[in-house]
Amino acid sequence: MMTSGTGTQDATVERAGELFLQNIQDGRRSGDAAAQPLRVLIVEDERALGMFLQKSMENEGHRVGWVGDGETAIEVVRAERPDLLVLDLSLPRRDGMEVLAELQEEVCSMAVLVLTGRSDVEERVRCLEMGADDCLLKPFSFYELAARCRALMRRRQAQVNPMLKCGGLAVNRMTRTVTMDGRVVALTGKEFSLLEFLLMRRGECVTRGELLEKVWQMSPTAGTNVVDVYINYLRRKLAGDNEGEDLIETVRGSGYRIQETNSVKTKAPKKPAARASEYLLRATAAAATGRQQSA
Numbered sequence: 001m002m003t004s005g006t007g008t009q010d011a012t013v014e015r016a017g018e019l020f021l022q023n024i025q026d027g028r029r030s031g032d033a034a035a036q037p038l039r040v041l042i043v044e045d046e047r048a049l050g051m052f053l054q055k056s057m058e059n060e061g062h063r064v065g066w067v068g069d070g071e072t073a074i075e076v077v078r079a080e081r082p083d084l085l086v087l088d089l090s091l092p093r094r095d096g097m098e099v100l101a102e103l104q105e106e107v108c109s110m111a112v113l114v115l116t117g118r119s120d121v122e123e124r125v126r127c128l129e130m131g132a133d134d135c136l137l138k139p140f141s142f143y144e145l146a147a148r149c150r151a152l153m154r155r156r157q158a159q160v161n162p163m164l165k166c167g168g169l170a171v172n173r174m175t176r177t178v179t180m181d182g183r184v185v186a187l188t189g190k191e192f193s194l195l196e197f198l199l200m201r202r203g204e205c206v207t208r209g210e211l212l213e214k215v216w217q218m219s220p221t222a223g224t225n226v227v228d229v230y231i232n233y234l235r236r237k238l239a240g241d242n243e244g245e246d247l248i249e250t251v252r253g254s255g256y257r258i259q260e261t262n263s264v265k266t267k268a269p270k271k272p273a274a275r276a277s278e279y280l281l282r283a284t285a286a287a288a289t290g291r292q293q294s295a
């Protein structure tokens with residue numbers, strides 16, 4: 001375990017930092033391809049804010065580390081390579097700008113969100129030029145921070161692995177195109193985001209509240225049926241001319257689920273009308289034979 005070895009952090013911050021580093025390492029070990037929690041490092045010297053961000057992002061399902069100075073941040077980034085770096089600019093032992101300058105090579109492979117208390121446009125432009133993906137001015141709402149982190153990570157994950165596949169469904173997150181059994185399915189932006197979210201969590205039941213929060217950025221308790229309406233749009237577009245089992249399963253009283261690839265039943269092709277009547281004739285004839293034999 002790395003020690004942060006700083007004279008400016010108090011003991012509590014140091015212990016907290018170590019504990020959270022452990023969380024990051026645990027996250028890497030328990031890697032699961034489909035819905036992998038993000039490994040986040042928060043660099044923030046204000047203890048109350050650091051702890052709040054750490055707790056809140058953990059509640060979002062991520063593994064979160066937190067350190068309180070620039071020098072430790074550089075060491076931890078090099079050792080742990082987090083997916084997302086949330087970096088305050090005003091820090092003891094090398095400020096955020098120096099951290100960005102020092103980590104030029106590493107920042108290319110991670111998403112970086114800079115936090116700043118100064119409304120200095122030039123400074124923010126410099127951060128973006130140095131590899132930061134986004135800047136957020138303090139004070140900020142946690143919802144805004146979380147939404148921006150999600151947007152950053154969606155972009156990052158889409159670059160690394162753009163294809164999401166499930167049965168006959170193929171979704172390209174870079175080009176935002178969808179095909180079902182080779183047929184192009186045209187989706188609106190919201191329909192695409194909903195399908196992408198369900199696919200990222202495939203195998204799990206995703207509640208309406210969670211979809212409202214994560215796809216629509218609405219309160220999970222908002223009294224609206226927008227989720228159900230969009231699920232119906234999606235089902236109709238994905239099914240096309242085919243009839244049969246839905247890719248999107250309704251979990252009664254709870255939400256929706258897309259099954260893991262190997263358990264999705266492929267849809268039976270629609271039987272032509274002429275063939276259907278043939279089957280009906282044969283079935284009727286068989287039933288008649290059965291009746292004659294049993295008589």
Ligand code: CA
Pocket residue numbers: 044045046088089090091
């Ligand atoms: Ca600060």
